[in-house]
Amino acid sequence: MKKILFTFAAIFCFALVSNAQIALGIKTSIGVTMAPNETTNSGEVFDYINHEVTYKGSNIVKSYGVFGQQKFGYLYGRAELAYSNYTQEYRVRSFVQFGQGTRIVYEKYDFIDFQLMAGITHNNIRFGVGPVAHILVSYSPALDFISGYSDNNRAITYGFTGAVGLDAGRFHIDVRYENNFKTVGQHINYGTRDAGFKAKPHVISLTLGISI
Numbered sequence: 001m002k003k004i005l006f007t008f009a010a011i012f013c014f015a016l017v018s019n020a021q022i023a024l025g026i027k028t029s030i031g032v033t034m035a036p037n038e039t040t041n042s043g044e045v046f047d048y049i050n051h052e053v054t055y056k057g058s059n060i061v062k063s064y065g066v067f068g069q070q071k072f073g074y075l076y077g078r079a080e081l082a083y084s085n086y087t088q089e090y091r092v093r094s095f096v097q098f099g100q101g102t103r104i105v106y107e108k109y110d111f112i113d114f115q116l117m118a119g120i121t122h123n124n125i126r127f128g129v130g131p132v133a134h135i136l137v138s139y140s141p142a143l144d145f146i147s148g149y150s151d152n153n154r155a156i157t158y159g160f161t162g163a164v165g166l167d168a169g170r171f172h173i174d175v176r177y178e179n180n181f182k183t184v185g186q187h188i189n190y191g192t193r194d195a196g197f198k199a200k201p202h203v204i205s206l207t208l209g210i211s212i
Contacts, residue, residue: 023069023211025172027080031061031205035184038199042146042190051146052093055184055197056104061086063113067209069172071121078128080115083137088184088201090142105142112137117163126165132178133158148191157182163207172209178202 039054065082088107094100112135119128134157143149158181165174185197 023067023172025067025069025170025209025211027063027065027067027082027172027207027209029061029063029082029174029176029205029207031063031176031178031203033058033061033086033201033203035199035201038184038197040185040196042148042195050094050096052095053143053146053195054091054093055199056089056091058086058088058201061203061205063205063207065113067172069209074120074122076119076121076126076128078115078117078130080113080117082113082115083110084113084134085110088142092143092146096147106140107142108138108140110137110139111135115161117161119163121167124167126163126167126174128163128165130161131158132161143188146190148189150189151187152189153187154182159203170211172207172211174205174207174209176203176205176207178205 035055035057037054037056039052041049042051042053061084063082063084065080067078067080069078070076086109090105091102092105093102113132115130115132117128117130119126136153136155139153141151159178161176161178163174163176165172180200180202182200183197184199184201185195188195
């Protein structure tokens with residue numbers, strides 16, 4: 001993935017050098033994750049279950065940042081740098097003590113996102129694809145009350161985006177689908193055991209950019 005990011009960055013920089021007419025602007029986006037609900041269990045020795053943990057989805061993924069977009073013939077390149085945040089929700093049923101109820105807890109994430117995109121454009125309609133890197137800025141755990149819990153969040157996670165866009169004067173509108181390579185709980189461990197979540201938080205988003 002790092003090689004793909006470098007290749008896209010090199011192509012985009014070459015485009016900028018070859019033609020100085022570039023649209024620079026600010027952007028914002030909102031998105032929804034597509035991962036289904038999923039349940040895993042934490043336990044002690046002999047597989048005794050002490051907590052049932054269910055991923056219940058996330059809130060709206062929000063992003064704010066800047067972009068540069070370059071058209072050259074029927075092709076275009078675009079680079080974005082943005083701050084994004086979202087919250088993941090879990091429902092936890094505990095069996096450590098008699099009569100424990102169900103609780104809802106939340107993980108909070110903040111990222112700096114670096115997106116590169118390239119594709120074709122005609123009559124102000126764009127079709128593009130490209131990699132995205134999510135650089136972790138801050139993280140608030142939700143499951144640290146579970147015995148043996150630990151997390152190993154990666155500093156950078158990756159995805160790949162497909163987009164359909166419209167350029168209308170100074171306004172740039174995109175509908176995007178991001179295929180995330182991580183799972184919703186790949187960072188969660190119970191003792192020496194991975195939590196076992198399989199669902200991936202793919203995102204459908206709407207992006208609005210304004211040239212300045």
